Structure formats: structure tokens, C-alpha cells
Amino acid sequence: MNLDFVLFTILATLIAASAVGVVSSATIVRSAVFLLFTLIGVAFLYFLLGAEFLGATQLIVYVGGTLVLVVFGGMLTTAGPFNVLRTKTAEWVLSGSVAAGVFALLVSISLQLGARPTSTGDIPGPGPLGMAFLTTHLLPFEIVSVHLLVVLIGAAYLARAKKKAGSP
Amino acid sequence: MVESLAEYVPQSLAMILAALAAAGLVFGFIGTSTFLFIWAERKISGRIQDRLGPTRVGKFGLLQSLADGIKLVTKEDFVPTGADRLLFRIAPYVAFCASFAGFIALPFAEGVVAQPLNVGAFFLLAVLSSEVFGVLLAGYSSANKWSLFGGVREAAQVVSYEVPRSLCVLVPICIAGTLNLNTIARQQEGWFWNWYVFHDPFTFLAFVIFFIVATASCKRAPFDLAEAESELVAGFLTEYSGMRWSYFFLAEYASMFAVSGLASLLFLGGWHTGLLPFEPAERFGPLFGNLVDVGVFITKGSLLVLVMMWMRWSLPRLRIDQVMLTCLKYFLPISCGLLIGVCVWQLYMPKVLAEGVRVVLAVGFVVAAIVVVLSAARLKPSPQLSGAFTKP
Amino acid sequence: MTELGLTHFLILSAFLFACGLLCIATKRNAVGILMGVELVLNAANINFVAFTRYLPGFRIEGQVFAVLVIVLAAAEAAVALAIILNFYNNRGTVDVDQANDLKG
Numbered sequence: 001m002n003l004d005f006v007l008f009t010i011l012a013t014l015i016a017a018s019a020v021g022v023v024s025s026a027t028i029v030r031s032a033v034f035l036l037f038t039l040i041g042v043a044f045l046y047f048l049l050g051a052e053f054l055g056a057t058q059l060i061v062y063v064g065g066t067l068v069l070v071v072f073g074g075m076l077t078t079a080g081p082f083n084v085l086r087t088k089t090a091e092w093v094l095s096g097s098v099a100a101g102v103f104a105l106l107v108s109i110s111l112q113l114g115a116r117p118t119s120t121g122d123i124p125g126p127g128p129l130g131m132a133f134l135t136t137h138l139l140p141f142e143i144v145s146v147h148l149l150v151v152l153i154g155a156a157y158l159a160r161a162k163k164k165a166g167s168p
Numbered sequence: 169m170v171e172s173l174a175e176y177v178p179q180s181l182a183m184i185l186a187a188l189a190a191a192g193l194v195f196g197f198i199g200t201s202t203f204l205f206i207w208a209e210r211k212i213s214g215r216i217q218d219r220l221g222p223t224r225v226g227k228f229g230l231l232q233s234l235a236d237g238i239k240l241v242t243k244e245d246f247v248p249t250g251a252d253r254l255l256f257r258i259a260p261y262v263a264f265c266a267s268f269a270g271f272i273a274l275p276f277a278e279g280v281v282a283q284p285l286n287v288g289a290f291f292l293l294a295v296l297s298s299e300v301f302g303v304l305l306a307g308y309s310s311a312n313k314w315s316l317f318g319g320v321r322e323a324a325q326v327v328s329y330e331v332p333r334s335l336c337v338l339v340p341i342c343i344a345g346t347l348n349l350n351t352i353a354r355q356q357e358g359w360f361w362n363w364y365v366f367h368d369p370f371t372f373l374a375f376v377i378f379f380i381v382a383t384a385s386c387k388r389a390p391f392d393l394a395e396a397e398s399e400l401v402a403g404f405l406t407e408y409s410g411m412r413w414s415y416f417f418l419a420e421y422a423s424m425f426a427v428s429g430l431a432s433l434l435f436l437g438g439w440h441t442g443l444l445p446f447e448p449a450e451r452f453g454p455l456f457g458n459l460v461d462v463g464v465f466i467t468k469g470s471l472l473v474l475v476m477m478w479m480r481w482s483l484p485r486l487r488i489d490q491v492m493l494t495c496l497k498y499f500l501p502i503s504c505g506l507l508i509g510v511c512v513w514q515l516y517m518p519k520v521l522a523e524g525v526r527v528v529l530a531v532g533f534v535v536a537a538i539v540v541v542l543s544a545a546r547l548k549p550s551p552q553l554s555g556a557f558t559k560p
Numbered sequence: 561m562t563e564l565g566l567t568h569f570l571i572l573s574a575f576l577f578a579c580g581l582l583c584i585a586t587k588r589n590a591v592g593i594l595m596g597v598e599l600v601l602n603a604a605n606i607n608f609v610a611f612t613r614y615l616p617g618f619r620i621e622g623q624v625f626a627v628l629v630i631v632l633a634a635a636e637a638a639v640a641l642a643i644i645l646n647f648y649n650n651r652g653t654v655d656v657d658q659a660n661d662l663k664g
Contacts, residue, residue: 003180005564012572019579035595049613056290064297066637073641074591077648087586095585099578106574125286132620151635158642
């Protein structure tokens with residue numbers, strides 16, 4: 001029972017509990033808060049694994065950017081204060097059993113993997129990662145940058161203020 | 169610290185103890201510094217507005233913050249009807265935890281850091297930008313339109329200002345070639361022209377822009393649109409009182425010091441005085457040298473915080489459209505230009521010329537500062553102000 | 561099972577994936593579905609980073625994939641929110657059950 005394992009257990013409990021919270025919350029902003037805890041938990045999981053750069057990226061992109069955007073979207077599209085959209089019980093049962101099935105399948109596959117080498121030492125830091133992005137993995141890097149440009153233009157186009165119909 | 173503890177107790181227990189000690193120290197530092205900064209803020213605002221500021225509690229009113237603290241603790245913990253109770257209650261802690269986490273990666277001296285991180289600068293930016301979430305939550309959960317306006321404004325402002333802030337941080341990082349704050353500070357050892365702020369004209373401008381943008385991302389005046397007491401009552405703080413309100417205050421002052429500390433690590437030589445051509449911790453022994461280092465670092469950070477206060481009480485507040493315009497139309501292109509400029513400078517500037525520019529910039533700045541201070545000292549105070557200090 | 565290994569991370573990620581799936585299936589609010597997608601992507605990312613740590617031939621590639629997933633998730637959220645806002649402007653609701661214009 002070493003410290004890593006204890007920390008993992010605490011983090012995993014936090015992540016799992018808040019993921020359940022995301023699913024079960026009625027209002028959208030509450031879901032977003034639980035999602036915040038999930039994402040922070042995952043970021044700390046990356047720190048625990050030694051991937052510091054990824055942990056910080058997760059924090060800055062998800063928590064500081066995406067999640068604020070999501071909450072913003074949730075607030076802008078809610079008709080009244082603390083609006084709730086209910087789901088039918090039958091839908092809950094059906095999708096719950098599907099999710100449970102998928103979970104059981106994934107767990108059984110994970111357990112079949114058996115004992116793997118415990119650890120391969122420290123993960124390469126931001127330096128080697130940056131070198132990889134500019135040498136061996138240049139193509140995915142370029143694809144992502146072009147993709148971001150497309151998204152920038154596309155999102156701005158979609159979300160722009162519409163002209164009234166009929167006006168030139 | 170972990171190693172020395174591990175001689176007495178098991179390794180994992182030693183790590184937990186070290187973590188607890190670091191957390192306690194950081195919490196103590198945030199508490200004490202906020203205590204003093206609030207006092208300083210009131211004194212400075214008083215003097216700027218021809219008043220005395222707090223004078224009653226303690227010498228120079230030093231214990232005013234303590235009196236306020238007692239008042240805040242004893243206030244009723246109040247949640248408005250119609251508010252989302254859970255979110256309303258946790259929002260202050262979300263904001264405070266973000267600021268607190270920033271201090272984890274902030275080195276106060278050589279190796280005096282809660283958790284040395286290879287990506288310290290990046291981590292600091294990341295956690296400081298997550299403070300916005302607490303404010304947004306506070307604004308939403310209060311069920312009050314002024315709070316909501318404040319929260320939404322804050323979100324828009326911080327998400328936009330994050331971009332030029334990160335770009336300005338990249339400028340010294342381009343020169344340093346590392347994200348490790350400890351290493352960056354060590355590279356600026358020696359005389360003050362080794363500081364990155366004087367490295368070339370681009371870093372000098374980057375420091376100025378970073379400082380303005382950091383002020384904005386701490387939602388300090390002239391960018392305090394989230395509070396904007398003349399328009400929005402108190403913005404996202406409207407419904408808060410007592411301890412929860414003071415957690416927001418702790419978060420604000422802590423993040424002010426965190427960005428000031430980041431600025432001094434990246435641009436102003438970190439814990440180096442700039443007047444000693446060696447590392448104090450290595451010359452004076454670990455204990456005394458580190459104490460000197462920590463003192464220098466805290467002094468630099470606090471001076472920058474005082475400049476923020478000075479700006480707050482001197483400049484009028486911007487409108488929200490002006491805030492967004494300043495960021496997206498001016499700061500963003502300028503900081504992109506600075507980043508390109510510093511890369512080109514690194515690549516193509518001859519070494520001798522670069523050194524010359526560095527010394528000229530540093531000495532010129534110091535001379536200009538001395539001239540400004542001397543000419544300001546010759547100005548006479550207004551008769552009302554000098555009258556205010558004479559005892560009746 | 562007291563030594564931390566790859567399996568623990570895989571099980572956690574499977575749980576997160578199932579939660580994301582459940583979220584996508586049950587939420588009627590379009591923004592809620594977006595959150596479900598984020599959960600699924602995070603589940604995948606945990607796997608990538610765990611592989612980086614535990615598989616020798618995956619040290620750089622795992623991180624590269626994880627960074628790409630984070631970036632694409634952010635991009636996806638931006639576009640999805642733009643679409644949701646458009647939908648809300650046209651229909652006055654974000655209930656995905658109302659999005660049935662193309663129903664035969």
C-alpha cells in the first residue's frame with residue numbers, strides 16, 4: 001500500500017463521484033460544476049502519472065477555456081432561472097443498462113490484459129514533446145493547426161449576429 | 169525537506185508531512201499578506217484622496233484588517249431565497265482554491281517552492297485562469313441580475329485577457345528556453361541588466377503589457393468590471409457577506425501577489441537583488457541566504473502589488489466594450505508582434521550589439537527613474553494635505 | 561492489487577466512458593450532451609496517458625495523442641456551442657427532442 005496507490009484511490013473516487021454527479025444533476029450549471037471537479041481530478045491524475053505538461057494543458061484548456069464556454073452556453077440558452085429538462089424513466093433504464101454493459105465489457109477486457117510492466121520511468125517532458133511535434137509528428141501538428149483555423153472561422157460564422165430577413 | 173524527514177519517518181509519511189507543512193506555510197503567507205495588503209490599500213487610497221485612511225485600530229491603523237476580520241467572521245452566513253444553495257456555497261472556495269494552487273508552483277527562493285515543477289510557469293497560468301470559474305458560479309448562483317452581469321463580464325474578460333497574458337509570458341520563456349521558474353530565475357543572476365526585462369526592447373514592452381494584462385485578469389481597477397460598484401451594486405459579490413465574501417477577497421489579493429511574483433520571476437530577476445554579482449544562498453549559507461532571497465522576492469512582489477493599488481486609485485474604470493477592445497484590438501496584436509520580435513532578435517542580433525542594448529536599456533531606465541523621482545520630490549504637497557497631518 | 565498498475569487506470573477510464581455514454585443518452589439539453597462528449601474524450605485521454613507511462617513503445621506518441629485530443633475537444637466545444645446557440649435562436653429551446661425538422 002504505497003502513497004501513489006492511496007493518492008490514486010482518492011483521485012479516482014473524486015473523479016468517479018463527480019462523473020456520476022454530471023450525469024445525475026438536473027440543472028446544466030450544476031452538471032458543469034461536477035464536470036469541473038472531474039476535469040480537475042483528471043488533471044491531477046496526469047500529475048500523478050508524471051505528465052506535468054499534459055496536466056497543465058488540461059487545466060488551462062478545459063477548466064480555463066472550454067468549461068467557461070460551456071457554462072456560458074448553458075446560461076445563454078436557458079429559458080428561465082435554474083431550468084430543468086426531465087428525462088423519462090424508461091430512457092434512464094435503457095441507457096443505464098447499455099452504459100453498464102459497456103462498462104462491464106471494458107473492465108473484462110482490461111482485466112484480461114493481465115500483469116503489465118509496472119512502470120517505464122519518467123515520462124518525457126515538454127522539451128522532447130515539442131521536438132516530436134516539429135520532427136516525427138509534424139503532420140498531426142499541422143493538421144491540428146489547420147483544423148483550429150477552420151474551427152475559428154466556422155464558429156465565428158455560425159455564431160455571428162444574423163441580419164433580419166428582408167433587409168439587404 | 170522530504171529527504172531530511174525520511175530519515176526519521178517512512179518515506180510516504182514524510183511526503184505527506186512535507187506537503188502539509190508547505191500548504192500551511194502558503195496559507196499563512198496568503199493570510200498575512202492579504203492582511204497587510206488590505207491595510208496598505210486603505211492607506212494608499214486615503215493618501216491619494218487627501219485622507220488619512222485608517223488610524224484608530226493599532227499603530228497607524230495596522231490592526232484595522234483584524235477588526236474587519238472579526239466583523240466578517242461574526243456576520244450571518246446568508247443565502248438569498250431563490251439562489252442555488254450548493255453552488256452559492258462552494259463558489260468562494262472554488263475561487264480561493266485556484267489562487268491557492270497558484271502558490272504551489274511559485275518559488276520564493278532557490279528551491280523554496282512547495283512543489284518544484286518543470287512546467288511551473290505554464291501551471292501557474294493555468295490555475296490562475298481557473299479562478300474565473302468561481303466568479304462565474306457566484307454570479308450565476310446568486311439569482312440576482314447584477315451578480316449575473318458581473319459574473320458574465322468577468323468570464324468574457326478573463327478568457328480574452330488570458331491570450332495576451334500567455335503570449336507575454338512566452339516572451340521571456342523564449343529567451344530562457346525552459347518553463348521551470350526556478351531555472352528562469354537562476355538565469356537572471358548577477359547585475360540588474362541581466363534581468364530579462366532589460367534583455368531587449370521587446371521584453372521591456374512585454375513586461376509592461378504583461379503587467380497591465382495581469383491587472384486585468386485579477387479583475388483590479390481600472391478593469392474591475394466584474395464588481396463595478398457604480399453600475400452593478402457590487403457585481404458578483406452583491407449577495408455575499410461574512411466569511412464567504414472574505415474568501416473572494418483572499419482570492420483576489422492572493423492572485424494579485426501570484427501574478428506579481430510571476431512577473432518578478434520572469435522579468436525582474438526573481439529573488440536576485442540585481443546589485444550582488446553572486447547568488448546569496450551560495451555565499452551566505454543556506455539559511456541566511458535563503459532568508460535574504462525570500463525577503464527580496466516578497467519585496468519585489470509586494471512593490472508590484474502596490475503599483476496595482478496605485479493604478480486602481482488613479483485611473484477611471486473602463487467600459488466593458490473598451491475593455492474588450494483594448495484586449496482584442498491592441499494587446500493581442502502587440503503581444504504577437506513582441507513574440508515574433510524577440511525570436512528574431514535572438515536569431516539575428518549580433519551578440520556584442522545585444523549586450524550593448526541591454527546595458528544601455530538598463531542604465532537608461534534607472535537614470536530616467538531617478539530623474540522622475542527627484543523631480544517629483546521637488547513638487548510641494550497641496551496645502552490641504554499638509555494641513556491634514558498637523559495635530560489640532 | 562495494492563501496486564498501482566495500468567489496469568487501475570483502464571478501469572477508471574472505462575467508468576468515465578460509461579458515465580459519458582449515459583450522459584449523452586439521457587440528457588435532453590444539448591449542452592448536457594456536449595458535457596457527456598467531454599467525459600468520453602477525457603476517458604480516452606486517461607488511457608493515452610496511462611499507456612505513455614506503462615508501455616515502453618508509447619512514450620511520446622501517447623502524449624502527442626493526448627494533446628491532440630485536448631485541442632480537438634476544445635475546438636469541438638466551440639463549434640458545438642455555436643451550433644447550439646443557432647438552434648436556440650431559431651427554436652427558443654435547447655431540447656434536442658425538438659430538433660426533428662428532418663424527420664420523414
